[in-house]
Amino acid sequence: MLNSIRVLLSLIVITLSTPVYSHEMTPxxxxxxxxxxxxxxxxxxxxxxxxxxxxxxxxxxxxxxWKPIPFVSEYTVIPMKYLDTVSFDVYVSNLSLSSVEYIxxxxxxxxxxxxxxxxxxxxx
Amino acid sequence: xxxxxxxxxxxxxxxxxFAEETPISGLVQTRCLITTDTxxxxxxxLPSKLSTASADGGVVPIVRxxxxxxxxxxxxxxxxxxxxxxxxxxxxxxxxxxxxxxxTSDAGMSGYEAAKxxxxxxxxxxxxxxxxxxxxxxxxxxxxxxxxxxxxSYTAIVVAECIAK
Numbered sequence: 001m002l003n004s005i006r007v008l009l010s011l012i013v014i015t016l017s018t019p020v021y022s023h024e025m026t027p028x029x030x031x032x033x034x035x036x037x038x039x040x041x042x043x044x045x046x047x048x049x050x051x052x053x054x055x056x057x058x059x060x061x062x063x064x065x066w067k068p069i070p071f072v073s074e075y076t077v078i079p080m081k082y083l084d085t086v087s088f089d090v091y092v093s094n095l096s097l098s099s100v101e102y103i104x105x106x107x108x109x110x111x112x113x114x115x116x117x118x119x120x121x122x123x124x
Numbered sequence: 125x126x127x128x129x130x131x132x133x134x135x136x137x138x139x140x141x142f143a144e145e146t147p148i149s150g151l152v153q154t155r156c157l158i159t160t161d162t163x164x165x166x167x168x169x170l171p172s173k174l175s176t177a178s179a180d181g182g183v184v185p186i187v188r189x190x191x192x193x194x195x196x197x198x199x200x201x202x203x204x205x206x207x208x209x210x211x212x213x214x215x216x217x218x219x220x221x222x223x224x225x226x227x228t229s230d231a232g233m234s235g236y237e238a239a240k241x242x243x244x245x246x247x248x249x250x251x252x253x254x255x256x257x258x259x260x261x262x263x264x265x266x267x268x269x270x271x272x273x274x275x276x277s278y279t280a281i282v283v284a285e286c287i288a289k
Contacts, residue, residue: 021160028154028196028288051160102287111209115187115282117158122288 022050023057023117025105030090030121032097039094045121046087047105049080053113056080057105061090062120064101077108154193156251156286161258162186164282166265171272175264184260186226187284194254198287202246203263204280211276215268223247227258259284 025047035042047057057078061071072091080086092100104120107113166174167181176182189199203221207213224247225237232253241248251257261282267273 022157023159024155024157026153026155028156028193053160109208109281112279113281114163114185114279115160115284117160118283118285119156119158120285120287 021053021115022048023054023105023107023119024048024050025119025121028121029124030103032092032100032123035091037091040091041094041097042089042091043103043123044087044089045103045105046085047078047080048085050083051107051117052082053110054080054107054117055110056108058108059088059090060102060104060106061092061100062102062104063099066102069096069100078105152192154196155191156197156288157188157190158284158286159188159190160185161188164261164263166278166280168273172267172270173264174267174273174278175262177262177264180264184226184262185282186258186260187282188256188258189251189284189286190256191251191286192254195250195252196289197251198289199249199251199257199259200246200283200285200287201249201259201261202244202283202285203261204265204282205245206280207265207278208281209277209279211274211278213267213274215271217268218266219245219263221245221261221263223259223261225249225257226260229255229257233257 025045030043030045032041032043057080059073059076061069063069073088078086078088090103100123102120102122104118106118107116109116162185164176164185165183166176168174169180176184178184191197201223203223205219230253236249239250263280
């Protein structure tokens with residue numbers, strides 16, 4: 001019994017001392033709709049930051065061949081606190097809308113971080 | 125007393141109920157979650173070598189991918205090809221790296237390792253089953269053939285990508 005308690009306490013200590021940092025972006029398949037401006041379409045995505053070692057995420061819009069596409073958002077690099085969820089709009093000209101394939105968020109690491117995360121949603 | 129009881133029973137159905145059903149709503153979306161499970165640490169088994177392999181005294185970085193929709197994402201893990209921070213180096217560094225599936229939440233994911241595609245320093249896995257997969261990356265850096273790494277702190281970055289299909 002005493003040994004079981006010791007093992008349990010050890011597991012709790014190990015679990016608490018192991019940092020778990022996550023990056024999440026939704027939806028997987030965003031869809032564009034008409035915006036309040038003529039000739040411009042908009043879609044909305046969400047990022048959840050559970051990374052203490054990241055305070056900024058950079059947004060990018062790309063073609064199928066990973067060429068960058070011009071877009072407008074409130075921030076290109078979104079400032080985010082730990083455990084923040086941020087909803088952001090991405091505006092793209094209707095002229096380049098058919099070329100949009102991926103919308104990605106990339107973690108901007110603080111000094112000492114060792115894993116960079118990138119999540120891309122796909123516009124179908 | 126009996127009259128009082130009867131009156132109470134008759135009135136009972138008219139007493140308004142204050143308990144109400146409170147709904148809890150939620151939306152489960154398809155998503156990919158990248159989690160740093162274990163940060164890597166370089167071991168220094170030889171003066172000219174830094175390695176995350178446990179046999180070399182290092183700690184292998186482990187990244188977990190959680191996907192909630194089967195066959196919706198591709199995971200790409202790229203091992204480092206340069207130090208993100210280090211003392212000044214005057215010679216070239218030769219990098220090698222491998223990424224492998226270290227743990228899965230579903231027995232059906234056992235085929236991920238055999239089906240992985242490697243190009244350059246990047247290893248690609250097709251996440252065909254919903255659930256969690258742990259990937260471990262081993263990175264080795266050898267300095268100028270047999271030169272000793274200068275003393276100091278070294279950091280390199282593993283890039284974990286989750287791309288919707």
